[in-house]
Amino acid sequence: MQLADLSAHPQAVPRDPHFRVVSVPAFTRDRIADLAVGRCAAIKVPDFLPAATCAEILGALQSSPFESYGRQRVQPPVMRFGVGVSDHRLSGAIADSYWPAAEASRAAWRGLGLPYDPFALCREALGTDWPGGVSVGRSGGRELAPGVAREPNHGFQVHFDEALREFHEDLLDAPLVAQFAFNLYLSVPDTGGETVIWRHRWHPADETHRLPQSYGYAESVVADAESVEVRPAVGEALLLDPRNFHAVRPSTGARRIALGFSMGLSINGDLLTWG
Numbered sequence: 001m002q003l004a005d006l007s008a009h010p011q012a013v014p015r016d017p018h019f020r021v022v023s024v025p026a027f028t029r030d031r032i033a034d035l036a037v038g039r040c041a042a043i044k045v046p047d048f049l050p051a052a053t054c055a056e057i058l059g060a061l062q063s064s065p066f067e068s069y070g071r072q073r074v075q076p077p078v079m080r081f082g083v084g085v086s087d088h089r090l091s092g093a094i095a096d097s098y099w100p101a102a103e104a105s106r107a108a109w110r111g112l113g114l115p116y117d118p119f120a121l122c123r124e125a126l127g128t129d130w131p132g133g134v135s136v137g138r139s140g141g142r143e144l145a146p147g148v149a150r151e152p153n154h155g156f157q158v159h160f161d162e163a164l165r166e167f168h169e170d171l172l173d174a175p176l177v178a179q180f181a182f183n184l185y186l187s188v189p190d191t192g193g194e195t196v197i198w199r200h201r202w203h204p205a206d207e208t209h210r211l212p213q214s215y216g217y218a219e220s221v222v223a224d225a226e227s228v229e230v231r232p233a234v235g236e237a238l239l240l241d242p243r244n245f246h247a248v249r250p251s252t253g254a255r256r257i258a259l260g261f262s263m264g265l266s267i268n269g270d271l272l273t274w275g
């Protein structure tokens with residue numbers, strides 16, 4: 001029976017039933033566990049924060065100056081408001097420059113004058129069903145930055161994010177058993193700007209596809225891999241396993257602005273974030 005089915009659809013390539021994007025009303029404990037163990041590729045939650053809250057955060061950001069990620073490493077350029085540890089990494093460790101930059105970033109976010117901390121709202125909504133909730137991670141007892149607003153209008157190259165490979169020792173004070181990337185879209189472009197995730201994790205041979213001096217890889221690195229694509233929508237949150245190669249497509253029209261941070265699941269069962 002199965003053979004007959006296959007010959008009726010000679011083009012059909014079997015797909016991994018575990019590699020799909022699930023759309024759910026909230027980040028429940030079971031869904032986050034599914035993502036941690038690889039039972040889905042990503043979780044999206046429409047209307048993650050109230051529309052009025054998203055509009056208010058966006059309004060404050062739109063009139064604030066964004067900075068560029070290091071232009072040597074990040075081409076085409078990506079703009080950001082706030083600081084991320086990726087720009088303050090030195091020989092596989094957090095550079096000393098990160099700590100004052102993280103403090104300046106917290107001050108800049110406070111300076112927006114919002115009556116709440118947008119990242120705290122996101123952590124609260126992410127952690128409603130998680131025992132102990134979600135908190136900001138620490139390194140050497142010091143709290144890391146809570147996250148950034150990112151604006152990749154020209155896209156992100158194909159890349160992966162994995163603290164285990166970016167840092168020689170545990171990034172946080174507790175070892176991590178899983179890693180996630182969180183994005184909350186506040187403004188989306190008219191065309192393009194899709195997030196693509198490939199069913200492919202880093203392999204040493206992938207380095208032959210590395211773009212010189214860059215965080216990214218040529219798209220040939222994921223040539224044969226299955227992929228899923230998410231078109232961002234305002235107010236929607238996306239949680240993915242960033243160890244899978246992923247990219248953001250270039251866009252046109254409105255700015256593509258998202259709140260973003262990394263999140264890890266510690267060996268103690270805690271969900272810990274960092275920017």
Ligand SMILES: O=C(O)CCC(=O)C(=O)O
Nearest residue numbers: 156161181183195242248
């Ligand atoms: O903006 C996005 O949709 C994904 C950005 C990204 O590379 C990440 O969150 O790790």
Ligand SMILES: [Fe+2]
Nearest residue numbers: 160161181242
């Ligand atoms: Fe990423």
